[in-house]
Amino acid sequence: MKALVLESPGAIPKMALRDLPEPELGPRDALLRVLACGFCHHDRLAMIGVLRRGIRQGAILGHEICGEVVRVGSEVSRIRVGQRVVPLLTQACGECQRCLAGQEHRCLNGAGIGHAEAGGFAQYVRVRETALVPVPDDMPPEQACLLTCPIGVALQGAQDIAGVTPSDEVLVTGASGGLGVHAVQIAKALGARTLALTSSEGKMASLLELGADDVVPVGGLDFSEIVRAMTGERGVSVIMDTVGSPLFASSFHSLAQFGRMVLLGEVAGGNTQINLAEILFRDARIMGSTGAQRRHVEQAVQMVKDGRIRPVVHTTLPLKDVLIGLGWMTERKLFGRVVLLPG
Ligand SMILES: [Zn+2]
Ligand SMILES: [Zn+2]
Incomplete structure (x- = not known):
């Protein structure tokens, strides 16, 4: 699969579009084909080297993902192949004290998607089924990817x-x-x-x-x-x-x-x-306040469906043009989000 890799952060970061193997699935994971991924300030801060903690060299950023489930692990029961989904911002385990209290975004076992774990600046991403929220098929992916963050x-x-x-x-x-x-x-x-x-x-x-x-x-x-x-x-x-x-x-x-x-x-x-x-x-x-709980994402789906919230996309760009988006963000030329399309 094609993935955009952060090779070295800096004022002009080195990003490379690489051919990488598709992620391997555990029994409770789903493989998503990434349809769209928002380009967040969090990604910008990692790219320019302001945010370093937890970011590895060669990281795949991007946590504002809308994807289609293309494969599931042997124990997956909540999500089916073909379903349109958005992940929470962490690989929520669904079992710890916080997940059970509805604070999945602060899961005690959950690594951040597009931060500590590979994210959506790629054609495919692995997400635990307990971190996925279904979204309607008729919602455009470049809008749906904004449901969790922002x-x-x-x-x-x-x-x-x-x-x-x-x-x-x-x-x-x-x-x-x-x-x-x-x-x-x-x-x-x-x-x-x-x-x-x-x-x-x-x-x-x-x-x-x-x-x-x-x-x-x-x-x-x-x-x-x-x-x-x-x-x-x-x-x-x-x-x-x-x-x-x-x-x-x-x-x-x-x-x-x-x-x-x-x-x-x-x-x-x-x-x-x-x-x-x-x-x-x-x-x-x-x-x-950081992140969003599952119930906020579900509520966001409803508010967008009802027309109470309009997802604001400045423009879409192919993955390879990420630095153009970064430039716009730095120069504050944007109104709303830049969304990357892995194609
Ligand atoms: Zn974000
Ligand atoms: Zn948990």
Whole structure:
């Protein structure tokens, strides 16, 4: 099979399209033919060498997979050949304490797909049956591949971690990125007034079209001033932060008293500084959220089917053009996700 291999990370990473043997299956594994695979910031960080932990040389990245089951191990009972599926982000075992508690995304035995284990930047990928979620055959694969990450990830963060309700005002940072465009739609679907933060004037109209109530530009000014002006000087009750350290100070200063800030992404792998008294006197909660549980992916399927969420694909590219996608991502030229097609 053809697979895109990370040979050496760096500012211009060395990626090679190689002929590799198809993955071998254990008794509870399924072999997927990859129909589409989203290109996530996680992949970008591994490619440029910011994210090193757990990434081997020769890694096959890609965790935003939609595939068709082409072969199954001898003990597989939940999934059949021919079925269209998306994996969770880890090879969830289905048996440990966390899996049994519905926290499959944090399985105690599960290695990350497209991280510690071979991912979807390839024609085929091996996934444990307990990590697979069926999706409708009529959903285009380049859309379905976004159901776990970023859609399920944004859903878990907004619905479960932040507990967004119609009385909230939500600021989504990095709103035109792959995670942001879906976080905006989910905050709206949960009934909140939604403010979308973007660095690109050209993307403002598209964000309003997606359902954002207001767009906040990142300019020279500390944007928390603009957010305060837009919220009667209160600040927002929830921040869905997909950017992290580069904007942390202004993001945090946009938060209202008793506000909740959910960290969903860190684009630079950097540190940040904050006077802890500011958290204290705001009675603020800062929370991290990664991954998505099976139930979020199932809910994401339903929301897409109902038209409440529209998967936003900037464009599709063949695997070999991954560095073109990387360039666009670095230059923040994207609106939504780049999706790779292994062909
Ligand atoms: Zn992702
Ligand atoms: Zn488990």
